[in-house]
Amino acid sequence: MKIPEVPTIAISSSSNSPGITLTLESTGILLGILVSASLLGTMAVQLITKMNRISSSIAQIEEVMKEHARDAEKIRQIEKTxxxxxxxxxxxxxxxxxxxxQLDQKINHKFKRLNIREYEENTQEE
Incomplete structure (x- = not known):
């Protein structure tokens, strides 16, 4: 069985010189790794951005809740007042x-006394 040859991009003519031998297969793997790393980096940045927006929203909600608590306390004070x-x-x-x-009782008492005096005066004259 014959082993198929792997295509090469660059081949060093001397076997003693240091260098890197790149094949199409290794280049494809390297490019795949770089694309995957780039994709992961982009996803990480998007995730961090979303987390920052959520954190900011939570901070705004906390501030609004504190303001409502202050308003609720003011309302309680106004209700007490x-x-x-x-x-x-x-x-x-x-x-x-x-x-x-009491004033009505005094007025009624004065009218009764006045009526009694008038009655007494009228009866004495007769």
């Missing part, structure tokens, strides 16, 4: 109703 104002309004309303009730 509103509750205090509402309670103050209810207390003032109760006091005013009590004072008006």
């Amino acid at each position: 509103l509750d205090l104002h509402i309670q103050e309004y209810v207390n003032r309303k109760d006091v005013i109703q009590m004072v008006l009730g």
Whole structure:
């Protein structure tokens, strides 16, 4: 059985001189390795770019969440203040109703006394 010859690109004529012998097969393998490495490098760069975008998005989301937390705290403080104002309004309303009730009682009492005096004066004249 005869071994097929492998095509060569460059052949050194002297066997003693140092050098690299390239064949089409070794050149194809080398080019395949370089293309694969280039592809892997490109994919790595794309992956790193996507990871950086995701990281940036997460940082922005965290900042927005912190802002919302601050807003929520402000809303709680405003609600507490509103509750205090509402309670103050209810207390003032109760006091005013009590004072008006007392005033109404005094006015009614004065009218009753006035009616009694008029009645007594009218009955004494007769």
